[in-house]
Amino acid sequence: GFGQARMGDRRREHGGWTAGAQGLRMRLAGAPDAVWRDEAGLRGEFRLREGETHDLVLELSSGRETEPLDADALWRATEQEWRRAVPDCSRLVAPRDARHAYAVLHGLTSVSGGMVAAATTSLPERANSGRNYDYRYAWLRDQCYAALAVAAHGPHPLVDDAVRFVAERILADGDRVRPAYTVDGRPVGKERSLRLPGYPGGNDHVGNDAGAQFQLDTFGEALQLFAAAAAHDRLTDEAERAAAVAVDVVERQWLKPEAGLWELEDRWWTHSRLSVVCGLRRMAEVLPGAAGRRCADLADTVLRETRRRCLHADGRWRRAEDDDGPEAALLVPMARGCTFGDDGDAATRAYVESRLSEDGYLYRFEHPGVPLGEAEGAFLLCGFAMALATHRVGDRVNAFRWFERTRAACGPTGLFAEEYDVRQRQLRGNLPQAFVHAMLLECSVRLAGESALP
Numbered sequence: 001g002f003g004q005a006r007m008g009d010r011r012r013e014h015g016g017w018t019a020g021a022q023g024l025r026m027r028l029a030g031a032p033d034a035v036w037r038d039e040a041g042l043r044g045e046f047r048l049r050e051g052e053t054h055d056l057v058l059e060l061s062s063g064r065e066t067e068p069l070d071a072d073a074l075w076r077a078t079e080q081e082w083r084r085a086v087p088d089c090s091r092l093v094a095p096r097d098a099r100h101a102y103a104v105l106h107g108l109t110s111v112s113g114g115m116v117a118a119a120t121t122s123l124p125e126r127a128n129s130g131r132n133y134d135y136r137y138a139w140l141r142d143q144c145y146a147a148l149a150v151a152a153h154g155p156h157p158l159v160d161d162a163v164r165f166v167a168e169r170i171l172a173d174g175d176r177v178r179p180a181y182t183v184d185g186r187p188v189g190k191e192r193s194l195r196l197p198g199y200p201g202g203n204d205h206v207g208n209d210a211g212a213q214f215q216l217d218t219f220g221e222a223l224q225l226f227a228a229a230a231a232h233d234r235l236t237d238e239a240e241r242a243a244a245v246a247v248d249v250v251e252r253q254w255l256k257p258e259a260g261l262w263e264l265e266d267r268w269w270t271h272s273r274l275s276v277v278c279g280l281r282r283m284a285e286v287l288p289g290a291a292g293r294r295c296a297d298l299a300d301t302v303l304r305e306t307r308r309r310c311l312h313a314d315g316r317w318r319r320a321e322d323d324d325g326p327e328a329a330l331l332v333p334m335a336r337g338c339t340f341g342d343d344g345d346a347a348t349r350a351y352v353e354s355r356l357s358e359d360g361y362l363y364r365f366e367h368p369g370v371p372l373g374e375a376e377g378a379f380l381l382c383g384f385a386m387a388l389a390t391h392r393v394g395d396r397v398n399a400f401r402w403f404e405r406t407r408a409a410c411g412p413t414g415l416f417a418e419e420y421d422v423r424q425r426q427l428r429g430n431l432p433q434a435f436v437h438a439m440l441l442e443c444s445v446r447l448a449g450e451s452a453l454p
Contacts, residue, residue: 010036016069017042023062029069030056082106087156091450093400097407098444100414101437105146105158108434113165114138114183115146115158118418118430125376125419125429127201134205135430137180137188140166141261142435144221148228148336149442152451155232163229166222167242175249179215179263180208187211213259216272219246223279223295224336228453230286243283247295250276254302261329262364268321271329273306278338303340316347319365326355328364328382335388335442337454349389360405361422362386377419377428380406384439391447403443416440 007019007026016029017036028034034044046054055071085106089098109115118135125131147162168185170177180188188211198204226243229235235243254276260269280299284292309321319327331352334345356363361378383406391399409420411427416436419428445451 007041014068025061025064027059027061027065027069028056030054030071085157087154089153089444091448092153092444093403093448094407094440094444097414098441101441101444102150102156102158104415104432104437105150105434105441108432109158109161110138110183112184113161113168114181114185115143115162115165115434116183117142117180117435118433120430121206122202122204123199123417123430124202131376132199132202132205133430134191134208135433137208137211138165138183139180139210140169140177141179141215141218141221142438144218144225145435146438147225148221148453149438149445151225151228151232152442152445152453154452155234159229159232160234162225163234163236163239166225167236167239170219170222170242170245170249171238174245175252177214177218177249179210179213179218179259181211210259210263213263214253215260215263216250216253216256216258216269217261217275219250219253220272220275220277220279222246223250223276223283227279227282227286231453235286243287244291247280247283247298250280250302251298255305261332267323268309270306270310270317270320271327271332273302273310274317274330274333274338274340277303277306277340278333278336281338307340311344314347315342315344316351317344325366326352328352328356328362328379328385331382331385331389334392335385337392345389346393349386349393353386356382357386359422360401361409361420362402362406373422377421378409379418380409380416380420380433380436381418381439383409384436384443387443388439388446391443396447399447403447407440407443 005021007021010019015032016027017034019026031044034042036042048054057069057071057074059065059069082103086099086102089095092098108119115138116136117139121134121136122132143162144166147159150156150158169181182188189207191205191207191209194204194206196204223243223246226235226239229239254273257266257268258272259266260272277299280295284296284299287295310318312318312324317330319325330348334349339345355366358372362382363372364379364382367375383402387399387402387406390402410416415432417427417429417431418433418436421428
């Protein structure tokens, strides 16, 4: 683990340094005069005159690479790779931000296909509250959100990466699928401290307790992803088998309480069931014969019981079977174009807006006895979901209002965190947050009328 192994086998080679520890190999070029001291590590000093530049190239790998670390060649290759990875977005709303979102999502994706939820750990959501977490893991749901956004634009390689990674996890783990994994598909360890100082207002954490939860909506989003892949003729045999396993798991598990999107206590969360209904319906549209009919029938069964348990007398969806409160997560299935009969969708959207919006931003749910904005920041995922749900009902003006207000909540780098403190105009929590950039991209596609998906 971190800080438990020292670099050994230290050598000066070809004008640079090499060393290794626990299966990792380090190469450093550009510091030929640096000195390695046992008590202080590798130390060097550079003096540059005004206008001068100097390149340092650090490589960490699991193999013994032999290619020279030529800075100029590496810069050129890097620029070419990023140009190749980011497609043309000129026909989309906010094309520069859409391209930036593509770049962020690509950068958060590993060679194994897993996409981390964010690149950082332990940046506090609220100072001195203990709410700082490690997001450097691949949440299956978050990656599905990202891939669905990309698939709306077209069959980009990020869709293939997500299909492969999610399918592998479902086939390997079935009913034991966890919300999050390491980027190479291993289990996520429990939260622990490294005894480092941490960011001001927080303390350091590695690991995440969500790795031991069960979240039903993960399967709903996975089924939507597989259906989107099928629409682009990118559904592999492995992914089709994974879809069948996901349907089996839903059939066995949908009546049981689970942790839900926000990773809270196990309850009968409405959003989880509606996500599953949406996923089953999408698969029913692309699977032929008995397999498609099975998905459609199961979707009807889940929806019927969810309506019985979770539909409020005034026609809107309740947050959970035992909770009448507003819940912004309910906007996500609506943003995906899933409708559930009667006027429940419109009533829910209106109720969420009336109770959870403030100053043009949207919060995820109410904290009893605490005004909006005091317990936590606005959730940017929810603001973009509201833009999409509003666009679905033909209210283009207000859809753009939600989109523009929410996309303004970034720093100078154009990166989004999960939360935004509206009053202090500050990002809260880890960044860049993959599913926020994903929802911005999906808004850019759908608000421009350029979606390749329903």
